[in-house]
Amino acid sequence: MENNIQHSDIYAIALHHRFQWEEAQQSYVILFPEGMVKLHGGAGEVLKRVDGKATVGEIVAELKAAFPDADDIENDIIGMFDLAYGKAWLRKI
Amino acid sequence: MTQATSLAESVVQKEIHAQAQNNGVAANITHTQPLWLLAEVTYRCPLHCAFCYNPTDYDKHTQNELTTEQWINVLRDARKMGAIQLGISGGEPLLRDDIEDIVIEAKKLGYYSNLITSGVGLTEKRIQAFKDGGLDHIQLSMHDITEEINNFITSTKTFELKKKVAAMIKNHGYPMVLNVVIHRYNIDHIQEILEMAEKLGADYVELANTQYYGWSLVNRNQLMPLKEQIDHAEKITNEFRQKVGNKMKIFFVVPDYFANRPKKCMNGWGEVFMIVTANGDVLPCHSARVLPNMEFPNVRDKGLEWAWKDSPAFNKYRGNNWMKEPCRTCPEQANDLGGCRCQAFLLSGDAESADPVCSLSPSHHLIEEAIENSKNPVLQAQPIIFRTDKNSKKYASGESRERVEEFHALP
Numbered sequence: 001m002e003n004n005i006q007h008s009d010i011y012a013i014a015l016h017h018r019f020q021w022e023e024a025q026q027s028y029v030i031l032f033p034e035g036m037v038k039l040h041g042g043a044g045e046v047l048k049r050v051d052g053k054a055t056v057g058e059i060v061a062e063l064k065a066a067f068p069d070a071d072d073i074e075n076d077i078i079g080m081f082d083l084a085y086g087k088a089w090l091r092k093i
Numbered sequence: 094m095t096q097a098t099s100l101a102e103s104v105v106q107k108e109i110h111a112q113a114q115n116n117g118v119a120a121n122i123t124h125t126q127p128l129w130l131l132a133e134v135t136y137r138c139p140l141h142c143a144f145c146y147n148p149t150d151y152d153k154h155t156q157n158e159l160t161t162e163q164w165i166n167v168l169r170d171a172r173k174m175g176a177i178q179l180g181i182s183g184g185e186p187l188l189r190d191d192i193e194d195i196v197i198e199a200k201k202l203g204y205y206s207n208l209i210t211s212g213v214g215l216t217e218k219r220i221q222a223f224k225d226g227g228l229d230h231i232q233l234s235m236h237d238i239t240e241e242i243n244n245f246i247t248s249t250k251t252f253e254l255k256k257k258v259a260a261m262i263k264n265h266g267y268p269m270v271l272n273v274v275i276h277r278y279n280i281d282h283i284q285e286i287l288e289m290a291e292k293l294g295a296d297y298v299e300l301a302n303t304q305y306y307g308w309s310l311v312n313r314n315q316l317m318p319l320k321e322q323i324d325h326a327e328k329i330t331n332e333f334r335q336k337v338g339n340k341m342k343i344f345f346v347v348p349d350y351f352a353n354r355p356k357k358c359m360n361g362w363g364e365v366f367m368i369v370t371a372n373g374d375v376l377p378c379h380s381a382r383v384l385p386n387m388e389f390p391n392v393r394d395k396g397l398e399w400a401w402k403d404s405p406a407f408n409k410y411r412g413n414n415w416m417k418e419p420c421r422t423c424p425e426q427a428n429d430l431g432g433c434r435c436q437a438f439l440l441s442g443d444a445e446s447a448d449p450v451c452s453l454s455p456s457h458h459l460i461e462e463a464i465e466n467s468k469n470p471v472l473q474a475q476p477i478i479f480r481t482d483k484n485s486k487k488y489a490s491g492e493s494r495e496r497v498e499e500f501h502a503l504p
Contacts, residue, residue, distance in 0.1 A: 016230065016268040016296065018205055024126065024175030031205035033230045033270045033297050034344075036128065036178060088339045 005081045007057030010093040011050050017089055019047055030089050037089070042073075046080045052093050056081055125411065127367035127401055130176040130204075132164065133379075134195070135184040135371050139213045141248035141479040142236075144274050144309040144316055146379055147184065149497070149504055152485035154372040161191040163392065165198045167369050170397040172202045176367065179204040184371065187214030193222045200227025207232055209272075212258030213251060224265050231262050232270040232299075238285040242278050248479045259293045268296040275302045275326065275348075276309075276316040283326040287333045287343070295341055300330060302348035305463075306380045306435065308480045310504040311496050315477050317467035320351050350460055354425065355432025355448035362410035362434065367401060375400040377407055380435040383502040384444050410434050417445050419453045442501040 013019045018031045021044075028044030030037045039047065045066075049059045060077050067073060084090045135158055136151035148154075159167070168179070179199050186192055187210055199206040208223065209232045223231075233255065236243040240252040263269055271290050273279070279286065283300065290298045302323065305313050318326075330345045337343075349356050359366045359378045368376040373392040376382065382389065387409065390400035401407055409415065413426060420431040431437075432448020440449045440459045447454035466472050478484055478496065487493035488503060497503055 018229070020203065022175070022177060024173075029177065031177065031229075033207065033232070033268050034299070036205070 005056060005078050005085070007055060007060070009056045009081075010052065010054065011056070011081065011085065011090040012052030012093055013047070013050060014089055014091045019050075032089075037087075042076065043080055043084075046077055047084065047089075050090060125364050125401075126175040127171060128175060128365045129178045129180070129367065130168070130171045131180040131182055131366065131368040131379075132167065132186075132195070133182050133184065133368060133370045134158070134164065134186045134192070135188055137188045138184040138211070138480070139188070139249065140185065140211050140251065141481050142274070142308070143246055143248075143312045143477045143479055144276055144303045145480040146304070146307040146309060147480065148307055148380065148382060149311060149480075150485060150489035151184075151480075152482050153489045154370065155482075157372045158189075159369075159371065159373050159392065161194050163373065164191075164195055167392055167397065168195070168198050168202055168204070171367065171369075172204065174398060174401060177203070177205060179206045180209050181206065182209040185211050185213055187219070193219070193226055196223050196226040196228045205229050207270075210234070211247075211251065212255050213249075215258050215261065217261065220261055220265050224267075228267075230268045230270055232272055233259060233262060234272050234274070235259075235286070235289075236273065237279040238282050238289050242282075246276070246278055248481075256293075263294050269294055270297040270299070271295045272299045272301060275300050275318075277318045277322075278316075280318040280322045280326050283329045284333070287330070291337060291341055297342045297344070299344045299346065300326070301344075301346040304346075304349060306439075307504050308478070310439065310500065312477050313463060314467045314469070314472040314475065317350070317464070319468070320464075323348060323351055349432075349436075349448075349450045350464060352450060353452040355429045355436075355450040357429045358433035358436075358448075361430050363401070363407040364411075367397070369397075375404075375407075377410075378433075378435065380504075381406075383435050383504065384438055385502065415445055417443075417447070419451075419455075420447050423453065439500045439502055439504060 016032060020029060020031070022029050025038060027041070028039045028047060030039065045063060046059065049062060056078070060074050063073060063077055081090070085092070136147055136154050181192060181195060186208060192208065196206060206229050208228055211234050235255055236246055243252040243255070244250050259269065273286055287298065303309050303316050309316055327345055330343055334343050363377045366377060368379060369392060370376060374382065375390045375392060375397065381387070387406050389406045390404040413430065416426070416431055420426055432450055434444050436450065437446050437448050438444035441456040446456060449456040449459045451457065488497070
């Protein structure tokens, strides 16, 4: 499944979806017609870097640098892209 | 990033949909927060749909609507409490001329806002103002692929208008969200309805099987399709879903009368949904006012925070302490929280009893009888009572008790 996502891929938040920080919930959310998803801390860290410009590889590198103590986060990050793209929260540029 | 290791599996704490399978939401929420605010800004409506879930006595709430300023305060207060999805509904919200102001405020506050409309009253000028104001999407009701059924069930001539409005929504770059209420008159057209939706470029389609509240309860014998028709419609929907994939998301809201377990109504009483009605009543669900011995808070009195957190009405059916047998010790209790309180009361006369939809409910025979009645040609032949001001006045004043005698409250 995870080999769908390449380091050179660039993603953006899908059309008609909005990603924002929710103070009352202390979490990031994705909003779309008739639904919302409340994201785990880690997932929010990934998606807040998705801007339609950065490649997956750049985001992985940035997160590795930001969280040097986390083991093997690359698989988790790729897994997150895979899930979010599969759910159509992201679109490929 | 301490939670990173569990990312892919547990990345989503809550995935919440407004409709999905439960007439409400599909998530399992353990702490209450009014994530969803539904603003039923008016009960006035140019359409007269036979299946409308608005209260049959809505007419008494058409003269005391909240002002623009009061609505803006509702938006602000609810946002502070965590509300994030905003539905602007009715009646037909476009009958108010201040929806533009409400939209601007919603954007300012960070809501994801949705205008739920019949399309009547949506002009180029207004949709441009909504776009400029930051409205996120528009949900348009469609009724059928035939002009005849559309015009019959809504008791209006709105078929061509709806197609024009659909194009207007698309042209303004909005996601196209279609809501189609399903009943006896259109259920055999599901394939064609879905084809029409695809042709219009719909992004989301909600096929909402009629649930029996308000006017649709009064017209239950006229609207209820056969089980076989529903099964067929669901099969066609699934096939269509396979075909279109993610391009068009299709929700099929299951009709609870034909399920053997009830829906987890509103995802639980006072869990994630808060409705503010035209006159300012604050409700945990659309039809809660049918329940006996309840006093619902009004925004004109103590404000929204008190309503949600402290009002006796919002606390009455939270959790499971109020339950009776068979719900109290039911191993499936968490799946549906006993179903719908309004349906339980309307049909059985006991608001704390299991939803009669449940096959374990002592009142389940009421559902079986209703299904049988809907097949009775004599009952079927009774005319539809359309949602009109005139009919509503008759119900509100007590002048008419037509087809509501068997229910324990005015639907």
